Amino acid sequence: xxxxxxxxxxxxxxxxxxxxxxxxxxxxxxxxxxxxxxxxxxxxxxxxxxxxxxxxxxxxxxxxxxxxxxxxxxxxxxxxxxxxxxxxxxxxxxxxxxxxxxxxxxxxxxxxxxxxxxxxxxxxxxxxxxxxxxxxxxxxxxxxxxxxxxxxxxxxxxxxxxxxxxxxxxxxxxxxxxxxxxxxxxxxxxxxxxxxxxxxxxxxxxxxxxxxxxxxxxxxxxxxxxxxxxxxxxxxxxxxxxxxxxxxxxxxxxxxxxxxxxxxxxxxxxxxxxxxxxxxxxxxxxxxxxxxxxxxxxxxxxxxxxxxxxxxxxxxxxxxxxxxxxxxxxxxxxxxxxxxxxxxxxxxxxxxxxxxxxxxxxxxxxxxxxxxxxxxxxxxxxxxxxxxxxxxxxxxxxxxxxxxxxxxxxxxxxxxxxxxxxxxxxxxxxxxxxxxxxxxxxxxxxxxxxxxxxxxxxxxxxxxxxxxxxxxxxxxxxxxxxxxxxxxxxxxxxxxxxx
Amino acid sequence: xxxxxxxxxxxxxxxxxxxxxxxxxxxxxxxxxxxxxxxxxxxxxxxxxxxxxxxxxxxxxxxxxxxxxxxxxxxxxxxxxxxxxxxxxxxxxxxxxxxxxxxxxxxxxxxxxxxxxxxxxxxxxxxxxxxxxxxxxxxxxxxxxxxxxxxxxxxxxxxxxxxxxxxxxxxxxxxxxxxxxxxxxxxxxxxxxxxxxxxxxxxxxxxxxxxxxxxxxxxxxxxxxxxxxxxxxxxxxxxxxxxxxxxxxxxxxxxxxxxxxxxxxxxxxxxxxxxxxxxxxxxxxxxxxxxxxxxxxxxxxxxxxxxxxxxxxxxxxxxxxxxxxxxxxxxxxxxxxxxxxxx
Numbered sequence: 001x002x003x004x005x006x007x008x009x010x011x012x013x014x015x016x017x018x019x020x021x022x023x024x025x026x027x028x029x030x031x032x033x034x035x036x037x038x039x040x041x042x043x044x045x046x047x048x049x050x051x052x053x054x055x056x057x058x059x060x061x062x063x064x065x066x067x068x069x070x071x072x073x074x075x076x077x078x079x080x081x082x083x084x085x086x087x088x089x090x091x092x093x094x095x096x097x098x099x100x101x102x103x104x105x106x107x108x109x110x111x112x113x114x115x116x117x118x119x120x121x122x123x124x125x126x127x128x129x130x131x132x133x134x135x136x137x138x139x140x141x142x143x144x145x146x147x148x149x150x151x152x153x154x155x156x157x158x159x160x161x162x163x164x165x166x167x168x169x170x171x172x173x174x175x176x177x178x179x180x181x182x183x184x185x186x187x188x189x190x191x192x193x194x195x196x197x198x199x200x201x202x203x204x205x206x207x208x209x210x211x212x213x214x215x216x217x218x219x220x221x222x223x224x225x226x227x228x229x230x231x232x233x234x235x236x237x238x239x240x241x242x243x244x245x246x247x248x249x250x251x252x253x254x255x256x257x258x259x260x261x262x263x264x265x266x267x268x269x270x271x272x273x274x275x276x277x278x279x280x281x282x283x284x285x286x287x288x289x290x291x292x293x294x295x296x297x298x299x300x301x302x303x304x305x306x307x308x309x310x311x312x313x314x315x316x317x318x319x320x321x322x323x324x325x326x327x328x329x330x331x332x333x334x335x336x337x338x339x340x341x342x343x344x345x346x347x348x349x350x351x352x353x354x355x356x357x358x359x360x361x362x363x364x365x366x367x368x369x370x371x372x373x374x375x376x377x378x379x380x381x382x383x384x385x386x387x388x389x390x391x392x393x394x395x396x397x398x399x400x401x402x403x404x405x406x407x408x409x410x411x412x413x414x415x416x417x418x419x420x421x422x423x424x425x426x427x428x429x430x431x432x433x434x435x436x437x438x439x440x441x442x443x444x445x446x447x448x449x450x451x452x453x454x455x456x457x458x459x460x461x462x463x464x465x466x467x468x469x470x471x472x473x474x475x476x477x478x479x480x481x482x483x484x485x486x487x488x489x490x491x492x493x494x495x496x497x498x499x
Numbered sequence: 500x501x502x503x504x505x506x507x508x509x510x511x512x513x514x515x516x517x518x519x520x521x522x523x524x525x526x527x528x529x530x531x532x533x534x535x536x537x538x539x540x541x542x543x544x545x546x547x548x549x550x551x552x553x554x555x556x557x558x559x560x561x562x563x564x565x566x567x568x569x570x571x572x573x574x575x576x577x578x579x580x581x582x583x584x585x586x587x588x589x590x591x592x593x594x595x596x597x598x599x600x601x602x603x604x605x606x607x608x609x610x611x612x613x614x615x616x617x618x619x620x621x622x623x624x625x626x627x628x629x630x631x632x633x634x635x636x637x638x639x640x641x642x643x644x645x646x647x648x649x650x651x652x653x654x655x656x657x658x659x660x661x662x663x664x665x666x667x668x669x670x671x672x673x674x675x676x677x678x679x680x681x682x683x684x685x686x687x688x689x690x691x692x693x694x695x696x697x698x699x700x701x702x703x704x705x706x707x708x709x710x711x712x713x714x715x716x717x718x719x720x721x722x723x724x725x726x727x728x729x730x731x732x733x734x735x736x737x738x739x740x741x742x743x744x745x746x747x748x749x750x751x752x753x754x755x756x757x758x759x760x761x762x763x764x765x766x767x768x769x770x771x772x773x774x775x776x777x778x779x780x781x782x783x784x785x786x787x788x789x790x791x792x793x794x795x796x797x798x799x800x801x802x803x804x805x806x807x808x809x810x811x812x813x814x815x816x817x818x819x820x821x822x823x824x825x826x827x828x829x830x831x832x833x834x835x836x837x838x839x840x841x842x
Contacts, residue, residue: 266769342680383693391534396505449764
């Protein structure tokens with residue numbers, strides 16, 4: 001358990017210096033151009049073949065994207081998502097072997113406001129990306145993050161998934177597609193000129209206020225990710241896309257897995273890091289780059305001149321200890337240097353996990369977290385970390401003596417009675433929630449464990465976008481309604497368990 | 500201006516709780532710490548009245564605090580438990596002999612019966628002798644595997660119903676991280692359980708009453724209670740790989756103090772996909788102890804020591820299990836591989 005070699009010598013082995021043989025390990029003819037892992041040496045041609053094959057194999061194996069489907073590629077300008085864009089381009093190429101058959105579009109979210117970029121800086125980046133997207137030849141959408149302030153409530157409600165598309169029907173769908181569309185040329189889509197929506201300065205300020213209201217960088221990053229995700233899903237929905245492709249690579253996912261564990265997102269791990277994520281119902285998130293390491297992608301982009309655009313993010317130029325995300329990233333990266341199998345081992349762990357209670361897809365849609373939209377993980381048994389923390393908090397505070405705790409300025413007290421399952425507690429919860437203020441509902445009971453932590457790190461929730469606040473109020477109202485009529489309800493769930 | 504205790508709002512606070520960030524006075528901190536352990540014991544239904552419980556005592560801070568709190572709660576809430584101390588003497592000069600002195604003092608202070616089982620009497624090998632043969636590199640494997648069984652054997656000699664160990668929240672969180680880093684899903688799933696179910700013959704159920712107690716709070720508790728404990732790192736433990744996980748955890752805690760509980764929460768809510776191969780629990784064909792292989796790890800390690808092939812139990816040599824069982828000699832090639840000790 002303690003030392004370097006112990007029981008897992010092959011897994012934790014230190015890096016040997018790569019034995020670079022002169023010839024490509026695959027074709028044994030051309031000279032080596034790239035060394036991926038110590039043993040794998042490739043010449044230029046073989047590397048490209050390997051890279052391209054992996055992309056199509058990942059999509060082919062999972063059979064999630066049906067022919068003719070509209071797929072939105074989320075491109076941030078970074079190496080990973082640009083490589084993804086490049087692979088889709090290659091795959092749609094007329095003479096591509098195992099041609100891809102979906103209809104891609106591109107989305108770029110300009111989050112310049114979160115890192116306090118000037119309007120000019122933002123415009124420059126946008127025009128750089130516009131050039132890349134135009135060259136790709138797909139329809140593209142460029143959205144400033146400020147748009148998130150104008151989203152409708154429906155964004156945080158999972159839509160029912162359309163008629164189940166099963167993997168078994170995949171083959172039939174492909175055959176049908178090939179026959180029907182033989183004459184139709186897919187790649188020649190019209191590239192709509194989408195104008196970048198105009199950003200009001202007041203919007204920028206409001207968003208900056210929101211991001212600024214998070215006290216820690218950890219919470220700030222979490223919040224920004226959530227907002228971005230909401231915006232992506234909204235755009236996919238409103239433009240008629242049914243799949244959303246993210247460029248997360250293996251290294252990133254390993255970091256994300258450890259970060260998620262550290263942030264208490266164990267229950268959501270499989271959705272956060274798996275190949276596909278169906279938490280939004282109608283829009284399925286897909287991660288086709290998850291089998292590539294960051295190194296592989298960097299080598300590919302370099303060798304085949306895949307254009308990338310460097311965009312600063314929240315944690316650019318921050319020290320390692322600035323946030324949980326930064327710390328985990330530097331931890332994994334440093335460990336990877338000494339133990340080269342670190343990333344792949346962590347990543348393989350993610351493949352063996354599954355979301356708790358995922359099997360029941362029909363889980364009450366209201367039982368989802370308001371922010372991350374995952375199934376709630378706070379209804380746990382008495383002996384659990386969540387309960388233990390609450391007990392600790394209670395014991396460290398002055399005991400509320402009946403008359404005292406109705407004061408409106410007791411956020412923890414109101415949180416307690418709302419999250420408490422007992423009817424008694426909820427009765428008084430109604431009182432304090434509504435008296436607190438109409439503007440800032442108590443979100444705690446509507447959030448999963450991890451999102452509660454994020455909100456706890458915020459000075460106030462009043463800067464959250466309107467769609468979140470109004471949906472929260474709607475859910476709280478509904479919750480209260482159900483409390484009122486609870487004695488007449490025969491079933492626990494509000495859809496009922498009958499056939 | 501002095502900070503007032505946030506619980507009693509009267510006395511001056513003397514510490515800031517690492518777990519929640521509240522400022523507390525000494526008495527309120529003691530009360531909160533003890534009540535939390537009590538809550539854990541009751542909520543997880545760790546004990547039944549009338550049971551005999553062995554406290555695994557090493558003399559370190561965790562087990563000293565555990566012994567103290569268990570005795571206190573047993574009286575305060577009349578659990579009706581018969582408590583005793585159980586120690587393992589690994590035979591490490593300059594480390595275990597000193598810490599055992601602490602345990603002996605604890606025995607007098609808490610008036611609890613004490614049983615010491617030693618590696619020497621159980622296996623015929625002290626850790627000092629093992630290190631002499633194995634070197635400093637893999638010795639923790641021997642120590643860890645042997646201790647697990649030694650505790651069970653000691654518990655059977657004492658005829659106790661349960662063993663409780665001093666694992667704290669930091670230990671559990673660290674183990675979750677370690678198992679992720681090693682990709683060990685089987686252990687990842689088990690490691691957050693607060694108690695092990697009765698696994699069969701020769702295995703006594705174990706539990707961790709301090710599972711939700713922060714290491715820092717345990718030290719604070721011991722410090723303010725002026726408890727007598729032994730704090731020295733084992734002289735043979737270089738702690739290389741686990742050290743990375745530990746440093747990472749401490750860094751996480753400094754960024755967000757709740758991280759430790761957050762990681763445990765994650766661990767408790769992990770779900771392993773169906774169809775992932777899991778080791779099947781069986782029994783060792785030689786000693787009858789639980790094992791997922793034909794031979795249990797400690798029998799293999801012991802065989803390796805006795806044959807002068809210390810690497811037999813390091814790494815995976817399942818194919819050799821049949822040979823060991825039937826007492827066949829190993830081939831020269833196999834021997835050469837297992838003999839090499841690199842320093």
